Amino acid sequence: MNKTKMQLLSSLVIPWLLLGCQQVTNTTDTSKSENSTEQAADANLRATGDLGLVIERATGQVQIVNHSSQQSLAQIDGLGDLSHASIVYSRDQRFGFVFGRDGGLTKVDLLTGKIDKRIIQSGNSIGGAISQDGKFVAVSNYTPGGVKIFATDTLELVANIPATELPNHPRNKDGSIKRSKVVGLVDAPGQKFVFSLFDSNEIWIADLSQSDLSTDKVKITKYTDIGLNPYDALISPDGRFYIAGLFGEDGMALLDLWSLDKGVKRILGDYGKGEKKLPVYKMPHLEGWAIAGNYAYVPAVGLHQVLIIDTNTWQQVGAIDVHGQPVFVMAQPDNRQIWVNFAYPLNDTIQVIDSKNQQLIKTLTPGPGVLHMEFTPRGEHVWMSVRDSDEIQIYNSQNFELLNTIPAESPSGIFFTNRAHQIGL
């Protein structure tokens, strides 16, 4: 492609247009102005590989951040109730899909810094996922219970999957029969969504590659009696193992997506027993499971421990004593270190475990309300939301040095755009 055409291509932003039109009236030094317009246009181009969104829960806002410059680029408001909000990204990393607690689904444009589209798709929702090919975004709903699937380009509804009816439960306000709440929704390879039904004790797989979406017909595989009240779930980084935590009994439910005919197995029979020993301040997040090598590092329920699970046998093989009740237990991208935050009232502290010798090696005290952590894609830095000091703290993950802080109003989740390319995120 020759230079002239490339200049045209390179000049497609607003400053160029303003300057470009000035050129029409000023013909004295065309070459110079062309040059500087090009530079100005280039200076305004923004790539999307090192961006992220930070949820400011209390104010219904998100901040666009850049993790190379460690700066905030923009703040966007009007996203509704962002408690427990999470975000997935389009495959080009331009758009973030923010799942709000109020049933809001907001598509945020990281290039323009604006809301591209926002819909209220249910009365009460909890998380979502984006399909392997990036064409569909799915939301798991409490009210009405079920999953709705939207086209990522338009946010138009393409499929509605009502959950199992609960005839013995009290009816909805409008007189309709209640349906099970849906939780633990993740994407899986082969253009699938996997999710759990809290009230009807099921795990379902929606296979979009085998569905006729033009008729809203989704192929569903259902596993029943998987255990009492699955409340959250995770999928292993390779997309093979789907594991649901059980609120109604001890243990967990495991589905091997490479062996669907084998059904759901019960694992870790003692998991949750700790619940009776200490008051549980917060059920740990299952998405936070760190799977590193042959081990999963798992937050104990109601105990000051991180459990070590052998992922070949799914048996507990050890436990590491930690500062408090763990909430998120997260592996660094290179799996070398495991980072842990804690439930209230011990949520001012972060601890780091060396996965080689499974020893605690560092305790940090960022301050009250450390709610979430996010690693830069190759793991050199870790960002932390410190709610009560209204800031994000950025640490060097190798020497634990505090590198920078960014002001943010009651920050909670931090989500970087490289999640676009990871299975289950």
Added chain:
Amino acid sequence: MNKTKMQLLSSLVIPWLLLGCQQVTNTTDTSKSENSTEQAADANLRATGDLGLVIERATGQVQIVNHSSQQSLAQIDGLGDLSHASIVYSRDQRFGFVFGRDGGLTKVDLLTGKIDKRIIQSGNSIGGAISQDGKFVAVSNYTPGGVKIFATDTLELVANIPATELPNHPRNKDGSIKRSKVVGLVDAPGQKFVFSLFDSNEIWIADLSQSDLSTDKVKITKYTDIGLNPYDALISPDGRFYIAGLFGEDGMALLDLWSLDKGVKRILGDYGKGEKKLPVYKMPHLEGWAIAGNYAYVPAVGLHQVLIIDTNTWQQVGAIDVHGQPVFVMAQPDNRQIWVNFAYPLNDTIQVIDSKNQQLIKTLTPGPGVLHMEFTPRGEHVWMSVRDSDEIQIYNSQNFELLNTIPAESPSGIFFTNRAHQIGL
């Protein structure tokens, strides 16, 4: 100029310029014109998460491609000798760094579609890597033997690491003492580069986190007598194991970067023995090793086999018979399938292995000269360079359907921007 580019230019640029300038003369409805200016400008913004570069070796060109739209966006020429060329990406995914065989290091801007900078940094080079934090790009050189490290923003030299001198070898043309060729250069966590010295049988680690780059002083750890003539190397996806293939003897050299004090171990003592059984048409690429779960799938040398290695013991535990001498053996991002291409004269074929049961499940015949494969980030598609039919073929990795082709002149390597976020790529 192909149809795509014409469409891009005619649909986006020209009407836009006319509109933009008309608005300046029409001040009756400023808000509206600002709005539409903004909208049109927005329409031209480009994110960088779903882009890639394809090397057109014969003509010294690269194509910018988009793997969502499956289209070519631009062609850039003037990149010199691109045989054996490889590419790494800046952490924002805006820039590709192209390592040419002629010592050329070219920084390509994927947003403007132009060469941002190009230098000739040695007489003969073979590959490179980008540091964990994205600030440095390193090139491994044959002539003069060594590694040069450049700032990614300016391509200014920040450190020069000459390789070991070879006093007993014939001198260089200019009378200087020859130095060992450097191969198998990769990035590793902790801001490190690891590489092998072909002629002096060494593995070196350059630790930039411990270096004083202002004085060009790089902290180097050297391992000597690692085996005869390391010719290429790989690093495991978590950045822990660095493995060099040996040209001068059988077996391989393994360095566990989590246990540097243990030194380099020899593994797979029989590896390479096949060399004597059949003429070796092409030494297999080590970067192509698929590490899936507890197994590595490894191209045999000179045999029609893929070897199965247990990564806990680094012993061979099996072999799978395949169509020809494997070149690249690549795991799909979900590790479920292993894709293999072959050396001349059987290089018209691709075979797929199911990693669950380790059986061959599919044979495809894209045509002569299938040189490289690249998966979309979550693995739903695989792109193949088919050199002799001058095209890229795009397949659905689940049902093996051919989805699309893109014209390309003698395409070789395909590199998508999500590599920016993966250790060792």
